[in-house]
Amino acid sequence: MTSATAPSLDELLGRAGPIIAERGLDYFKEGLVSALEVGPSSVQAWVKGSERYQVQLSKSAERLDFRCTCRHAADGNFCKHVVAVGLAWLEALEPGQAEADTDPDLEIRDWLNRQPQAELASLLFDIAMRDNALHRSLRLKIDLGKRSNGTSDGATDWYRAIDEATTVEEFLDWRQASSLGDDLLTLTDALEELLSPESAALLIELSEYAIPRVEQAREQVEESCEELEQALQRLTHLHLHACNLINPDPVELAERLFQLEMDENLDSFYNCARQYREVLGDSGLEHFRRLAQAEWRRVPTLTATDRPQYGGNRSCITRIMTTLAELDGDLDALVAIKAHDLTAAHHYLNIAQLYAEAGNSDMARHWAERGMAAFPHRTDNRLRDFLAQQYLLCGRDEQALQLTWVQFDEAPSLSNYQKLQGLAQRLQRASEQRQRALARLTGATENNPQSQANARSLRLAIALWEEDLDAAWLLSQQGDHRVELLHDLALKLESTRPIDAIGLYRRMLEPIIQQTNNQAYQRAIGLIRRMGTLMRAQQLDTAFTAELIKLRQTYKAKRNFIKLLDQLPRA
Known part of the structure; x- marks a missing residue:
């Protein structure tokens, strides 16, 4: 039974979020929590990750406080190590949970403390030769350590440290990625010490080398790694701060x-013209613009009849040119x-929206109509909605209504019906359009059983939305419907x-129980409880x-x- 002073399982997992919660659960299941000490309203333990982390967790009536020695928690984040310790805390409070006489991890630690240094060094070396992550971390510590003991040969050791920290020879799961991220944060901490007028030039050079390598290493990671993303963000900021600190040659900076930014594999140097505008100054920005214009002239114009071109230089230079035009405030450009x-x-819609934002409704409508004409059979509904609003502004109500009606006619759905009714009510034609829409659902599906079933469920959804419970009940008795619709109707009928x-x-119970999984069973039990209450x-x-x-x-x-x-009461 969970103690009143311990967090509930829902509180623990909800605080962490799904991804961190899953990782913490893996740590707990794999027995990576050790030296657990449970107090009246708190717990502390060690968690084995890429390193050993000390965790403290305490619960009061108002809040759940935590501390972990990992970098993610140092930034105020509820980390996977805290989740693992919280789960161990809850398990320790379960009745009948036996306490081990001796913690196996502490036995190992005590044994290591008694070994000669040479034997420990040999043991660690053997492990490092088999463990790529440990080998990388040790090499990084060696290269960074040369700076503090006076044996560094300058930039060479920095480049070697960056290579060591960013070299990934195999695909990494999230646990291995955490070790990589820790190494990158260690590297970033060291690079940050170069943020001074005397060494800012070296910092700019090193960060321009490191950032692409970190992004390349990210491609070898199974899923997002918090530590890696933090390191990448900090490196990008360091580059900008170093540039602001010494104002490097603006033309050379613009060139680089x-x-x-033209490298499609890099994400960190987006919108350089905006981000580096002050340090580039007029001359640097002008050189940047000339480079962009020369590249832009090589990009072919594409019309509605051409095949789209994605990625590559086209997307990069388009983004650059857009940023420059926005900085200039040049609508025509x-x-x-x-x-x-x-x-x-x-794409036509994007242009129409630019003109609408500039207050030019005629050109906004013109470009929207061009888009409709260019794509009569593949029209984007966002374009239709935009043009319908433009028609309403100029009193062309019937055309606006037709643009909205055609969406429901092509794809009958509750959202399209709601959109149609919203406009019809504005035009005081709601009853007329409602009957037209319902007739569409009845008449167009007479010879198609599946379409009939879909239309019947849609009519039920419409009745629920309109709060017409009598009509909804009658429709619910006519054939099968989605369980979600029946559930919504049942809730509304309870009182x-x-x-x-x-x-x-x-x-609803039969189709849910037949799914044969624990989540479905829990859902079925919830329905049975509601039946029991009623x-x-x-x-x-x-x-x-x-x-x-x-x-x-x-x-x-x-x-x-x-x-x-x-487990349910019978009476």
């Missing part, structure tokens, strides 16, 4: 920044850049028509007990479901 690629309907709500819950309120306790007995007989082969069912 342009090449970096922005339009010309966006009109360079008209291979999709939303006024509880017997009907009970019938709907009963009807039936007891109607003095149907005996009938509810009979329901439980019948369910047990029907699904006796589903053992996990039966275990949950047996």
Whole structure:
């Protein structure tokens, strides 16, 4: 039984979020928590990760406090090590949980403390030869250590340290990536010491070398790594701060920044013209612009009949040219850049929105109509919605309504019906358009059973949205419907028509239980609980007990479901 002073499982996992919670659960399951000491309202332990981390966790009525020696927690984040210790805390409070007489990890630590230094060094060397992450970390410490003991040969050792920290020879899972991220943060801490007028030039050079290598290493990581992303962000900031500190030659800086931003494999040097505008100054920005214009002249114009071109230099130079035009506040230049690629309907929309934001409704409508004409059969509904609003502004209500109606006609859905009704109400034509839409659902599916089922469910969804419970109930009795719709209807009927709500819950149980997984079983138990509450309120306790007995007989082969069912009170 969980102590009142310990966090609940939901509180622990909810604080962490799904990704961190899953990683913490893995640490806990693999037995990486050791030296657990449980107090009246707190716990402390060690967690074995890329290093050993000390964790403290305490719970009061108002808050859950934590501390971990890892870098992620140092930034105020609820880390995976804290989750693992929290789970160990909850397990330790379970009745019957045996306490080990001796912690195996502490035995190992005590044994190591008794060994001669030479034997420990030999043991560590053998492990490092088999463990790429440990080998990388030790090499990094050696290269960085040369700076403090006076044996460094300057930039060479820095480049070697960067190579050691960023070399990844195999694909890394998230645990191995955490070790890589720690090494990168160690490297970033050391580079940050170069942020001074005397060494800022070296810092600029090293960060321009390191950032692409870190981004390349990121491609070898299974999923996002917090430590790696932190290191990359800090390196990018260090580069900008170092440039601001010494104002390097603006033309040379512009040359390098342009090449970096034109590299489609790099994410860290987006919008350089904006980010480095002050340090570039007029001369640097002008050189950057000339480089961009020369590259832009090599990019072909694409029309609606051409195949789209994605990625590569085109996307990089388009972004650069867009940033420059935005800095200049030049609407015509922005339009010309966006009109360079008209291979999709939303490209026309982007131009129309520019004119709308500038207050030029005529040109906004003109470009939207051009997009509609260019893509009559593949029209983006966002373009239709935009043009409908423009038509409303100039009194062309019927055309606006037609643009909205065609969306429902092409793809009948609740969202498109709501959109249609919203406009119809604005035009005071809601009843007329409602009947038209419902007739569309009835008439167009007569010879197609699947379409009939879809239309029937949509009509039920519409009735629920319109709060027409009588119509919704009648529709619910006509064939099968999605469980979600029946559940929504049952909830709405509980207060006024509880017997009907009970019938709907009963009807939903079969398809849910037949999914045969624990999540579905939990959901079914939730429905049964609601049935029990409603039936007891109607003095149907005996009938509810009979329901439980019948369910047990029907699904006796589903053992996990039966275990949950047996926990429910019979009366």
